[in-house]
Amino acid sequence: xxxxxxxxxxxxxxxxxxxxxxxxxxxxxxxxxxxxxxxxxxxxxxxxxxxxxxxxxxxxxxxxxxxxxxxxxxxxxxxxxxxxxxxxxxxxxxxxxxxxxxxxxxxxxxxxxxxx
Amino acid sequence: xxxxxxxxxxxxxxxxxxxxxxxxxxxxxxxxxxxxxxxxxxxxxxxxxxxxxxxxxxxxxxxxxxxxxxxxxxxxxxxxxxxxxxxxxxxxxxxxxxxxxxxxxxxxxxxxxx
Numbered sequence: 762x763x764x765x766x767x768x769x770x771x772x773x774x775x776x777x778x779x780x781x782x783x784x785x786x787x788x789x790x791x792x793x794x795x796x797x798x799x800x801x802x803x804x805x806x807x808x809x810x811x812x813x814x815x816x817x818x819x820x821x822x823x824x825x826x827x828x829x830x831x832x833x834x835x836x837x838x839x840x841x842x843x844x845x846x847x848x849x850x851x852x853x854x855x856x857x858x859x860x861x862x863x864x865x866x867x868x869x870x871x872x873x874x875x876x877x
Numbered sequence: 878x879x880x881x882x883x884x885x886x887x888x889x890x891x892x893x894x895x896x897x898x899x900x901x902x903x904x905x906x907x908x909x910x911x912x913x914x915x916x917x918x919x920x921x922x923x924x925x926x927x928x929x930x931x932x933x934x935x936x937x938x939x940x941x942x943x944x945x946x947x948x949x950x951x952x953x954x955x956x957x958x959x960x961x962x963x964x965x966x967x968x969x970x971x972x973x974x975x976x977x978x979x980x981x982x983x984x985x986x987x988x989x990x991x
Contacts, residue, residue: 793977804968804981805922852920858977866972866979868922 763789765857767869774845775877782840782872784855790835791857795866796828799852811838835860845876879904879971883982890959891990897944898954898985900969908974911945911952916984917965925967928952930974959989 764787774780784794793812797805809825811817811832819825827849829841838857842849852873856866880903890896902911913925928936928945935943940957956963969982 795977795979799920804983807978807980810976810978854920854922856922856979865924865927866977871920 763787763857763859763865763867765791765855765867765869767855767872769872770870771873771875773875773877776846777844779841779843780845780874782842782853782855782874784838784840784857784869786836786857786859786867789857789859789867791838792835792860793858794832794838795856795858796830796838796840797854797856799854799871801852805854808840842874845874847876850874850876879906879909879973879978879980881969881971881980881982883969883985885985886983887986887988889988889990890956892961893958895955895957896959896987898956898967898969898987900952900954900982902950902952902969902971902982904950904971906973906975910972910974911943912970912972912979913941913943913952913954914968914970914981915963915965916968922968926954956987961989961991963987964989 766785768783796808799805808823809817809819811830817830832838854871855869882901909930911928915923926938942955944953966984968984972979
């Protein structure tokens, strides 16, 4: 099956710094990637949708200047948490839709962000 | 907007028995997919089963089957012969066919007891 690699799996940073999370489709081209956030014992909440070569579409309530998303190629999308604060601590998961594969999304393994 | 409701925050079942997890959804769409995902402690999202809304036949994957009632907007998951490895969070999800916008329910924590 299709593989989505997400790195890092865990990151600890100081408050005020920026953190970049990468989501790569390893064996397929991903025209669309999705970023989710999951708080402990809660569900996945869609943050934004990124399409290759265009600006990301953010869900209501998600600050686009804080969560910068770049989808510069068909195999890579990045999420940068800028000026991170403790309340940004969460589990972030990406998923990808392959070209011609409309009915499936493939998930990365997630990134646990802890902001001190 | 689509909403997905899982009304059972936690459930438990004895090993080898059968358990059913409930899910309802609300949508005005006609073309969509429904999914059940398993999230074990590793937090990797694992696809359990998928159902196309235009198919009347209920999807089945080995010990996992669904009861899809389109008119009632219900999509329950039945796990037969439960195994200890089935212990996990289970999320019901709805995805519009048009744009792959996937929305998740709140989840049901399933514990399989030996």
